[in-house]
Amino acid sequence: MSRPVPADAELHPFPHEEETTSVRAALRSPQRLRTEVLAGLVVALALIPEAISFSIIAGVDPRVGLFASFTMAVSIAFLGGRPAMISAATGAIALVIAPVVREYGLDHLLATVVLGGLIQVVLAVLGVAKLMRFVPRSVMVGFVNSLAILIFMAQLPHLVDVPWVVYPLVAVALAVIVWLPKVTTAVPSPLVAIVALTAVTVVAAVSVPTVGDEGALPDSLPALLVPDVPWTLETLRIIAPYALAMALVGLMESLMTAKLVDEITDTHSSKTRESWGQGAANVITGFFGGMGGCAMIGQTMINVKTSRARTRISTFLAGVFLLILVVVLGDLVALIPMAALVAVMIMVSVATFDWHSIRPATLRRMPRSETLVMVVTVAVVVATHNLAIGVVVGVLTAMVLFARRVAHLTVVREVPTDAHDTKVYAVEGELFFASSNDLVGQFDYVGDPANVVVDLTAARVWDASSVAALDAVTTRYASKGKTVQVVGLGGHSADRHERLAGHLGGGH
Numbered sequence: 001m002s003r004p005v006p007a008d009a010e011l012h013p014f015p016h017e018e019e020t021t022s023v024r025a026a027l028r029s030p031q032r033l034r035t036e037v038l039a040g041l042v043v044a045l046a047l048i049p050e051a052i053s054f055s056i057i058a059g060v061d062p063r064v065g066l067f068a069s070f071t072m073a074v075s076i077a078f079l080g081g082r083p084a085m086i087s088a089a090t091g092a093i094a095l096v097i098a099p100v101v102r103e104y105g106l107d108h109l110l111a112t113v114v115l116g117g118l119i120q121v122v123l124a125v126l127g128v129a130k131l132m133r134f135v136p137r138s139v140m141v142g143f144v145n146s147l148a149i150l151i152f153m154a155q156l157p158h159l160v161d162v163p164w165v166v167y168p169l170v171a172v173a174l175a176v177i178v179w180l181p182k183v184t185t186a187v188p189s190p191l192v193a194i195v196a197l198t199a200v201t202v203v204a205a206v207s208v209p210t211v212g213d214e215g216a217l218p219d220s221l222p223a224l225l226v227p228d229v230p231w232t233l234e235t236l237r238i239i240a241p242y243a244l245a246m247a248l249v250g251l252m253e254s255l256m257t258a259k260l261v262d263e264i265t266d267t268h269s270s271k272t273r274e275s276w277g278q279g280a281a282n283v284i285t286g287f288f289g290g291m292g293g294c295a296m297i298g299q300t301m302i303n304v305k306t307s308r309a310r311t312r313i314s315t316f317l318a319g320v321f322l323l324i325l326v327v328v329l330g331d332l333v334a335l336i337p338m339a340a341l342v343a344v345m346i347m348v349s350v351a352t353f354d355w356h357s358i359r360p361a362t363l364r365r366m367p368r369s370e371t372l373v374m375v376v377t378v379a380v381v382v383a384t385h386n387l388a389i390g391v392v393v394g395v396l397t398a399m400v401l402f403a404r405r406v407a408h409l410t411v412v413r414e415v416p417t418d419a420h421d422t423k424v425y426a427v428e429g430e431l432f433f434a435s436s437n438d439l440v441g442q443f444d445y446v447g448d449p450a451n452v453v454v455d456l457t458a459a460r461v462w463d464a465s466s467v468a469a470l471d472a473v474t475t476r477y478a479s480k481g482k483t484v485q486v487v488g489l490g491g492h493s494a495d496r497h498e499r500l501a502g503h504l505g506g507g508h
Helices: 015-021 023-028 030-058 062-079 091-104 106-125 128-134 137-159 166-183 189-203 233-265 271-287 297-306 312-327 338-352 360-365 368-384 387-407 464-479 491-500
Strands: 411-415 422-431 451-455 459-461 483-487
Touching: 023 030, 023 312, 030 062, 030 091, 030 189, 030 297, 030 312, 030 338, 062 271, 062 312, 091 106, 091 233, 106 128, 106 233, 106 271, 128 233, 128 271, 137 166, 137 233, 137 297, 137 338, 137 368, 137 387, 166 189, 166 338, 189 297, 189 338, 233 271, 233 297, 233 387, 297 312, 297 338, 368 387, 451 464, 459 464, 459 491, 464 483, 464 491
Parallel strands: 422 451, 422 459, 451 483
Antiparallel strands: 411 422
16 A cells, blocks of 8 residues: 655655654764764864955955854755755855945845845746756756856966965865765764864964954844834835845755755755745845845755765754854854865865766766757856856746747648548647747648648647647638648647637738
């Protein structure tokens, strides 16, 4: 007898998945709990310089980015649909909201973040997560590869015009991260690399760029506040475009990252819950003085792939550790050499890149259109430094190529018949705007007999363009004094043809 499907099947469609991502199961296992705790600590260390950098991009004090990373991580740990995914202040959001800060100030930024979060909640209720089904695999591969490239490119400024000792430090850190797991996995190798390099640079008094050089760390906790803006339609007019852009960019990056984590961990997650969870987290962040954010691919890969975390514990602790590190242990954290964090992020970029996708054997087997979609996605993301734009362009490219390919699958052939005054055409394939444009030219209007039958048994009519094309065929035959009978339609195709035929402006 088959088991009934649980009501929460979207969250846990298989029993082993619930066990894998269960907080309760992790708390009962000392080994798994240690993995989650250490993963949260490593992610927190990696978040600090990122949050400071994104604050600079947005044009705000580093505290605004750091507080956003804390509130986003802690909030999404409870509200999000994808366990173990890290959300914090991001570069994409910083780029979107930077003009608000520059032109109107911090309070308008906070109001934008709150409104952007509310828009994300509304989009979640409207089912925006379902749009993920229209993202093809080639765009997903391009998303992953472009992200790996961006992560690597973000480290280059830390390797230019720096003391020569930075390079051997990065090399040592990379060696530790690569080789330590072959000896033991008790402690995450990135954490060992960070601690070891910090100890060496402090004891040996080596002068290298540190986290403290990136910006001032906060010395107090975030406080609840209400943005000091006029609550008028004029304020709404100012912030609404930026809030909408922030909501769309944040949701797209978060849902794409959630889908990637699903594949890496071989588990499923609720994209709808993740959507409104991101919105709620941004609303909370705005009221606590944060710059807003979304899922972070780099830190998520550290958490899931490098540190092997699987539950909400690591996400929650990443936020908690971040706050403790910058507020309580700020002086110590400021001593961490950037070389260690650069090495960690370089390994994240290497692990993130889908190397199989660019192997010669893979490229030979892959359809050229699929490879083109991947390349376009990567090129646009790298050129714009905006993942959302790259994904949209990639999806549009895939749709155009798909429509072009399907359009050529529509054929019109003559069917033998015993009637001398009748000619039968059989149309096969999918009729839509791309394929139906060529349909009109497939018939012999002058040479055909008085009666023509167009058999659409093996075809489907998808849109008004196809009906208009059939109307055009009928009109041309009528101008020659000939009659046309359209047969074989069924289901939705028949309904669509019956409803629209003869009502589309003379077949145009």
